[in-house]
Amino acid sequence: MKIISFLFRAFVLASLGMVWVLAGVFLHLSPKLPNVETLRDVQLQTPMRVYTQSGDLIGQFGEQKRSPLPFDEIPEQFINALLSAEDDGFFRHQGIDLMGLMRAVSELVLTGQKGSGGSTLTMQVARNYFLTLEQTFLRKFNEILLALEIERSLNKQEIFELYFNRVFLGHRAYGFEAAAQVYYGKSIKELNLAQHAMLAGIPKAPSRNNPISGPEAGKDRRNWILGRMLQLGYINDEAYREASAQPVTAQAHGAQLSFAAHYAAEMARQEMLKRYGMAAYDEGLQVYTTIDSRLQKAAQAALINGLITYDKRHGYRGPERQLPPNTDDQDNPEASHESWLRALTDTPIVAGLSPAIVSAVGEDSVDILLKDGSSAQILWQNGLRQANPYLTENSRGRAPQSPEEVLAVGDLIRSKQDEEGAWHLAQVPAVQGALVSLNPDNGAIVSLVGGMGFEDSKFNRATQAQRQPGSNFKPFLYSAALEGGFTAASLINDAPVVVEDSSLEGMWRPENDGGRFYGPTRLRWALTKSRNLVSIRLLQQLGVNQLLDYIGRFGFDPSQYSPNLSLALGTQTVTPLQLAGAYAVLANGGYSVEPYLIQRIEDLNGKTIFEARPATVCRDCSAEVAPPAITEELSMEEILNQQEPAEAPLPRAERVMDERVNFIINSILQDVITQGTGRRALALKRKDLGGKTGTTNGPMDAWFAGFNRDVVTTTWVGFDEYTPLGRREFGGTAALPIWIEYMEQALKDSPDLPRPLPPGIVRVRIDPDSGLLAQPGQAGAIFEYFREEKVPAFGGSGQSGTGIRDTDDLIRDIF
Template sequence: MDFLRFFLRAITLSSLGGVWILAGVYLYLSPKLPDVETLRDVKLQTPMRVYTREGDLIGQFGEQKRSPLPFDEIPQQFINALLAAEDDNFFHHQGIDLMGLMRAVSELVLTGEKGSGGSTLTMQVARNYFLTLERTFLRKFNEILLAIEIERRLNKEEIFELYFNRVFLGHRAYGFEAASHVYYGKGITELSLAQHAMLAGIPKAPSRNNPISGPDAGLERRNWILGRMQQLGYISPETYSGAVHEPISAAHHGAQLSFAAHYAAEMARQEMLDRYGIAAYNDGFQVYTTISSELQQVAQQAVINGLITYDKRHGYRGPERQLPPTVNTPEAITAMQDTWIATLRDTPTVAGLRAAVVTALYDDGITVLLGDKRSVEIHWANGLKQASPYLTENSRGRSPQRPEEVVAIGDLVRVKQDDSETWHLAQVPAVQAALVSLNPDNGAIVSVVGGMGFEDSKFNRATQAQRQPGSNFKPFLYSAALDDGFTAASLVNDAPVVVDDSSLEGMWRPENDSGKFYGPTRLRWALTKSRNLVSIRLLQQLGIDKLLAYIGRFGFDASEFTPNLSLALGTQTASPLQIVAAYAVLANGGYRVEPYLIQRIDDLNGNPIFEARPPTVCRDCGSESPGRDGAEELSMEEILAQDTPGQAALPRAERVMDERVNFIINSILQDVITQGTGRKALALERRDLAGKTGTTNGPMDAWFSGFNRDVVTTAWVGFDQYTPLGRREFGGTAALPIWIDYMREALRDSPDVPRQLPPGIVRVRIDPDSGQLATPGQAGAMFEYFREERVPAEPDMGSETLPGTRGTEDLVRDIF
């Protein structure tokens, strides 16, 4: 009895002591515990996603791959798998599992090491959201206290959802929905039971149990979970048997992009980073761009086709590199295959051109090895026969007669497969290109391509390259001249020019591309035929200061321009985006618009937090004559917007160009296509197209910029290293075909509508040789557009207003 009383007394005192210790720990730790209520407003680190205007995903950015799901969207089968793996009593306990804790304590006492820890899902939520991963008793007490508090404040579904979306699962995947996409390339609702069990087994050891880094450990853990699910009655024995025999199907999947538009996505990423800083990567922004899904893909293919076509004209440059062995014996080749495959897998595919290694040569073809271990044959007629060697930009070597004249065993080359699944020898072009297309009414970027392939070069030539536009700049010089009083019929002498200018490094003797001189030339014809000497003399007569004062209307920064006569030939650098924005003014009737890419930004919950409101051209506004009172009426769309509560009208774009000057320069640029350097664009069979080629000295740069009222597009071709394109390469041969391929689709739904004649414009017959009014019945006379106050004087009359013009009082005669 004495022993019994001592034992009871010891038990009582120990219990009281334990209570006092626990109370002390609680009083010590509880004031330092974080506020569990913050879990209701927790912001998961979720990557930014970038979409086209149609909602196609084109980019995902963020260190942590995460795709949060609410509880009611989580499959019950996965819930069962996770409960079987981690906490089958989750929906019944109050945050802690006493049996699990006792089991953990017994493991510690018996083995001297910390075992499973007895953590419930709730305790893991406490640890993941509030605590560190250090394995100490103090952290464990905090975890227990937080778990109890979490259970008091949140329901079971909310706690499970927090765990589901936060836990780390390897390969930068956080949360099971993100892991599902990383390992299986699809959402968790689309997975099989075995795949659910595989994911449920990862949290115990993310680096070891994930099916990519540790397939064996992952398989063992998966099958144990399936067995637990059968024991707990979640699945039948038959279902268990089928699931454990399912092979591992996991593989690493990147973001599931609808299609590749890397340059556009990268532009959006940079703008978001400028707006929101590092939060852009973590706050789950959904960024909707102005990019058209269809036209972006058309633009990318047009650039690829154009560059490959150019590249074929200049010859085969040989393999990208030679891989070992140097001795081409069958034994050496076999021994090197694993090394070759590793090299191929590390070599990115560029614009659909795959890397391959030559493994055999025959009289009528070659065999190449692909990165997926396949061997394919390329026949002599499929790229080998045509592979005349590149010598210079202006010459190629003789056509090869045998495969060994083109390649050797161990060469790393490029191949592509056509629609008929036939393989061809190819090469990644060394030349580059850019294309930018805008909606001229508001500056929305419809498509943008910054090079042959983002995999090959991340440098965005559409926005970052500063290149000389050459004759692509001339429309702005001619617009300035028309605005200053020149007419499309004004004569300027096409004759040699010699300029002594220190900024031009001494004596400058520019020439026309043809090397010929044509004498007095009307400005319309000079721009149509891109006559350099007329442009220089025109700038001499206009004055450089007037040009610099005028070009700011198109978005150019005149302070960056070197004030000399070479400006007439487009020697000042600009990016394709700057050029296309300037051409938008020509396309939209004379209004300044700013290019923009981001249309809308939604937060993680889909709530809009930004909506672009760009200054927009009002097409249906009343056509008050420009240069008078500047009045503009609202369009019906704007009137309705103003009358709608809570909806404001879009700001109107500012007119920066006389409407009549805009009309005349447009009519000249239409002649560029019908009669001038852009005649290839006639293949589109439209009457409403206008544009201008551009080719710089070398030639180093080839351009074409063109438009109708709905789409304005600029295409550029050149080498990053500023090497010549070749003496037979011009804007009309290198850049214009890219523009045509793109615009054929971009204009498909755009009506072919001629531009309306604005008020204050008259059309009169002139003598094409003198630019003066034609005499009645004169043979060879032609029509020309003039501003009403700039109509030329009659041939037999002088003028007391401006040289070569007459006043409005004489307009009645000789019109038409």
């Protein structure tokens, strides 16, 4: 009895001592614990999302992949799976599991190692939000105290939601909704039971149990959780058997974008990084761009189709690489199949062109292995028969006579499926291109494509490729000439020019395309037909410095250009975006606008923190009235009582081009389409389009820039390596078809928008040979537009287009 009494007293004293120790630790640690009330307003690191103007997601950027969900949107089946895995008593306990905790603490004290179990979801919330992962008794005690405090401050649904959205789940995924998108490419609401159980098993060992890095370990953990769900009555035997028999189907997925617009999204990311630094990546900012979803899709389709069409004209370059059968076991086709699948997994889809490996070659077809592991067939007539080999940019080999002349087993090729389901031989074009389309009234970028495929090359040719514009630059020279006193009827001799200029490396002998000379030529016809020698002589008469002073109005930087006569042929470099911005001035009536991409930025709660206010064309606006100046100080009470000011009007775009000169240049650029190098655009059956082709020596670059009053679009085609495009690959051949396909969609259901005749413009009949006013009844006379003070005199014997008539006399003679 004495022994029992002694042991009882010892136990009581030890218990009291433990209580005093725990009380002392609590009193010591409690003041140092963080305030759990901050969990109510916790700001999770949420990636930046980039949208089109209509709200389609086109980009997501952040160090952590996270997509928070509120509790009421979390599927019940997943809740049951997670509780079965981590804390089946979550909705019953008060933050700690005493039995599990005693076991874990005793193991930690006795062995110094982390024990199994013991941490409830609430304790894990405390750890994830407030504590480090250090495995010590002190941290565990803090975890317990915080868990108890969390349970007093928050309800179970709030605690579960905090855990659901914060826990790390491998592959940079934080939170289960993000993990569902990373591993399965779907929302967690769309997953089945087996996938829910797989995700629920990841927190125990994120690097080992996730279905990509550790599919076998993940599957074992998944099946254990399914067994627990069966044991706890969440599922029945049939559901258990069906789910546990399912294979692991996960693979890496990116953000679930509405559609791909990677070049535009990357531009937005770079601009946000400049504005906000690294904080842009984790504060949940929502960036709404000026991109029009419909037009962006049309732009991407037009550019891809145009580059593929060019590529087909120049022949088939062969497979991307050759993958022989597995050399370690050549008699085992399954081994080859697995190695081929790994190669296909590592090869991205580019612009809708899927990688495939030739598995068999027949007499009139080839069998292919696709990226998803399925098989398909390419028939002889679906690209094989047309696969003439590429020789040079100017020549192709003879047509193949059988599939084996084109492909062999193990070739990694590109394939594309048509609308009927048939597969065709394809290849990723080596040539590149860009398309930029703007709203000319404010510079908003409505579509932008910087290359054949962002997956293949992240270099954005729309904004980064500095290329010579060639004749695309001529409208700005001719505009400067018209403002400098020339007229559309002024004659310039189209004759050989020899220029001695040290900046042009000695003697320079430019030529027209085709090498012909046409004698005295009116400026309208010279620009319509893109005559090089007329342009050079025009710049000689205008003056290089006068042109450089003038082109700054269009957004060009004159300091970057060499002051010589080659400017007349567009030898300076520009980006497609710069050129589109310059053509916007021609399209909008002569106003300067700045291209821009970001329309507004919202914070995580949807509050607008930035709204673009671009300078905007307002043709019918009266002069803006300045607001009255504030001449007295206001008290704080007066400031608070002030009504919310009405939204200020957008700033006015500055006029930088004479309205009448703009009208005349527009009429000439319309002639480029009706009579000149842009005639293919007549396929659009519109009368309000103007534009200009551009081709540089080689030819290295092919351009087309064109517009109506609502939209301006520039297209460029060329090689990144500055190699020639090939004979007959001009602006009107390689770039214009892309522009036409896009503009057909951009102007769909849009009426013709003829330009009104501005005040001070007269339309009179002239002699086309002299550029002077035609005599009454003169045969062969044509109409021309003039500024009223620049109308030429009547023609006569030996006269040419130099005389200017007094306007009053002209009107009296005409009427």
